[in-house]
Amino acid sequence: MSEPARITVVSRVNCHLCEVAKEVVDRVATEVGVTWTEVDVDADPALLAEYSDLVPVILVDGRVHDYWRVDEARLRRALAAEPGTPPWM
Numbered sequence: 700m701s702e703p704a705r706i707t708v709v710s711r712v713n714c715h716l717c718e719v720a721k722e723v724v725d726r727v728a729t730e731v732g733v734t735w736t737e738v739d740v741d742a743d744p745a746l747l748a749e750y751s752d753l754v755p756v757i758l759v760d761g762r763v764h765d766y767w768r769v770d771e772a773r774l775r776r777a778l779a780a781e782p783g784t785p786p787w788m
Contacts, residue, residue, distance in 0.1 A: 705778065706735035706764075709746055709756040716767060720755040723769040731778050 708724055710717035721737065728735045740746045740754050750756045753766040759777045 702734070704734040704736040705760055706733065706774075707758040707761075708735065708737045709740050709750050709754055709758065710737055711740050711754050714754060717755040720757060720765075720769045723771050724757065724774070727771060727774050727778065731775065733778055 706724055706728055708717070708721055710721065724735050738746065740750050740756075750766070755766065755769075756763060757765040757769055757774070759774070764774065764777055
C-alpha cells in the first residue's frame with residue numbers, strides 16, 4: 700500500500716490560479732519525491748463552506764499551507780520537514 704499524498708490541492712474547474720498552483724505543486728513534488736492529489740472544492744459541501752473564496756488551497760500533511768498563490772520556496776521548506784511537524788518548527 701502506498702503512502703498518502705503529502706500535498707492536496709483544493710481547486711475548482713476553470714480556475715486560472717488553480718492551474719498555476721498545480722504546475723508549481725507538481726514540479727516541486729516531483730523534484731522532492733512526494734505525491735500530491737487534487738480535490739474539487741465544488742464537489743464537497745464541507746470543503747466548499749470552508750475554502751470557496753480561497754482556492755486554490757494547498758494542504759501539506761492535511762494542514763493549510765497556502766492559498767491563492769503557492770510560494771515555491773516555502774513549499775519546499777515544508778516538505779523538507781518531517782510529516783506532521785508544525786510549520787513554525
